[in-house]
Amino acid sequence: MTETVRQTFTPTPEEVARFHEQGYLGPFKVYEEDEMRRLWRRERLRLMNRDNAVYDEGDAQAGNTNIANYDRHLDSEFLADHICHPRIVDRVTAVLGPDVLCWRSEFFPKYPGDEGTDWHQADTFAFASGKPQIVWPADQKEFGGTITVWTAFTPATEETGCLQFIPGTHRTMFYDETRGMHYQPDKINASAKGGVNRGFYGYDYRELQKDPDWRPPEERAVSMVMRPGEAVLFWSTMMHASKPHSAMDQEMRLGFAGRYVPTCVEVYPDTEDVDEYGGRISLKDYGTVLVAGTDSYTHNRKVTATTRGHVFPVR
Structure with missing residues (x-):
């Protein structure tokens, strides 16, 4: 009998060390570009059917609220396999250890003319709902946040609104998530922040700044230009943002993010509903x-x- 050898995609010790220093790893290839384009042409039609989605579109007040994009891996076979993809999971376990959960996934669409996403960090993800959504054990206080793997389903360029990172900022939180933010979807951002027109899904993330006079060191920012099928792995506690979609003749920029934590982390503790971005979802059918x-x-x-x-194919 021929023994099947499992292919691994574990990063080198040098890559892991660089990740710990900078807060991100990549971009790296998950799919060939042609394969990604073909898959997305097929899957975007299938995802229009929400009959088996765990969140009711009406409850989520879907419309333009980001909360309607949560956790489609719980009903889509393609996205279920994607969050478990060896090219992703092997890199995540190199950072978090062997026992890992995916606790959330999100789509991040950006259409021509859309503003950029404001600089932000996320530790407990309490900034919008007011309650911690992930809680690390007390004996691991040096850790926090989640590992996010953001995959480009369409081109992410400087013009279509690629991600931006400020390397090395993942060890210090410049924001206090317990302060909460005020949801103001109709508020017009009249002034550019740092010379770039940015917002945060109806919130002003600057409300959470510990020092109201502090400004993100944008001069250190790096842009994550990615082709379809490429991904980048980063700590949610690292300062990150995105540029506006200024290419009016280009397609929508679409990213898909899977969020990962060790199994020791508590997810949605003592929480039955998530209320944020102007919508509410019940967790009755949710699971890590x-x-x-x-x-x-x-x-x-x-x-x-x-x-x-x-x-779900466990690695």
Whole structure:
């Protein structure tokens, strides 16, 4: 009998060390560009059907609220396999250890003419809903936030609104998420922030600044230009933003983010609903997904298959 050798995509020790220093790793290839374009042409039509989505579109007040884009990996076979993709999971486990959950996924569309996303950091993700959405164990206080893997489904360029990072900022939180922000979707951003027209889905992230006079060191920013099928892995606590989509003759820029934590982290503790971005979703059908290793903890809701019965492939 021929033994199957598992292909691994674990980064080198040098790459891991660079990640810890800078706060991000990549871009790296998950799919060939032609493959990504073909997959997205197919999947964008399938995703229009929300019959098996875990969040009711009406409850989410979908419209233009970002909350309607959450967790489609829980009903889409393609996205279920994507969050478990070896090219992603092997890199995540190199940072977080062998036992890892995906606790959320999100689409990030940016259409021609859309503003950029404001500079921000996320530790507990309490900034919009007012309640911590992830809580690390007390004995691991040096950690926080989540590992985000942001995959470009369409071209992410300087003109279409690529991500921007400020390397090395992941170790210090410049914002206080407990202050909360005021949802003002109709507020017009009359002045450019740092010379770039930016916003934050109806919020002003500057409300959370610990020092109201502090300004992000944008002169250190790097742009993450990515072709379709490429991804970048980064700490959510690193200062990140995105540019406006200024190319009126180009297609929508679409990114898909999977968010990962070790199994020891509590996800949505004592929470039954998520209320943010002008919408509310019930967590009654929600569950974390084990993407690698084992989960010996009992503090998180768990699912092993999508709502359509597709089993998540654990690494």
